[in-house]
Amino acid sequence: MIQRIQTVYLLLVAILSAVTFFLPIATIVTPANVFDLSCRGFVxxxxxxxxxxxxxxxxLVNILIPVIALGTIFLFKRRRLQLVLSYINFLLMDAYYVIVIITLWFADQQLATSSHWIYHYAFIFQIINMILTFLAIRAINKDEALIRSLNRLR
Incomplete structure (x- = not known):
């Protein structure tokens, strides 16, 4: 299980997503206040x-991403299911950015003052996770192709 490179990629996805849960993602700066957005809410x-x-x-999305990544690691004998879960995880990472932008926009509308957004480095972690998930999908496809070629030789 650990000998496969996709295990390393998926483990890194789980770690980065877990770290993102505790770090601020973005900040809304108004003339009077500063609001930090994290997965736990605004401060x-x-x-x-x-x-x-x-x-x-x-x-919810930030909890599902590492759970699915860790679950995918342990499905090493079911490569098709690994692929499906990796694609679902990739879509959840896309949804993460949509939710962050929508949350910031609604919060900005609720404040009704002039403000601007500042993104923190934790905002980039899901892009890194997307790249790692893409690499894991490629590695799973290579494993599947290898198994098919070995079945053809039998």
């Missing part, structure tokens, strides 16, 4: 209760 500096925006979808 205001100085502390106020002005922004009520739900981040449950962001949290």
């Amino acid at each position: 205001a500096t100085p502390p106020i209760d002005a922004l009520h925006s739900s981040t449950w979808a962001l949290s």
